[in-house]
Amino acid sequence: QLQLQESGPGLVKPSVTLSLTCTVSGGSISSSNYYWGWIRQPPGKGLEWIASIYYSGSTYYNPSLENRVTISVDTSKNQFSLELRSVSAADTAVYYCAGSDGAILNFDYWGQGTLVTVSS
């Protein structure tokens, strides 16, 4: 059973780049079965897909964030990462990493989530 764990800063200042990492255990990030992604949820609000990646490096971005986001994978560490540039208070949210088993736009496995607050 796959397990995912997010890591990163809980507080970032406006205009900086937010970097988050998801560590995958219980399976290989290089498996052809899986896609990996990031989803966020502002406090008290709904879910927004940010980006997804396949181990080969193929990437998929939400057009609403595409100009500020980079998703990448590090197969040597069994991790994938998210960078979100020029953050503002509107980027305050719980960030979840997720994995899908065969279908890129399904989200079968979720990390516990990490709250990122953007504030000076």
Next chain:
Amino acid sequence: DIQMTQSPSSLSASVGDRVTITCRASQSISRDLNWYQQKPGKAPKVLIHDVSSLQSGVPSRFSGSGSGTDFTLTISSLQPEDFATYYCQQSYTTPPTFGPGTKVDI
């Protein structure tokens, strides 16, 4: 983007009740519709994928139906652990989008 709507936005129910939640897509999404359950402070958990396929380990009191633009999630007999917020999500095309959620409480 495909817009997803849900109704009702919240509902009050009792243990043993039959509960139905509706999800509508702004355009046809075939059968590419998933349902998630989220409890406070926890990550969403997938219940159903592709309209009606129950995820492994999910109780059979959960069921889904629909196609095209209109879908439903039914809980046949509500249990105490089912009080949560439920989201639908279309996996038909990027960006995948979620409904606003339906909160089920007592």
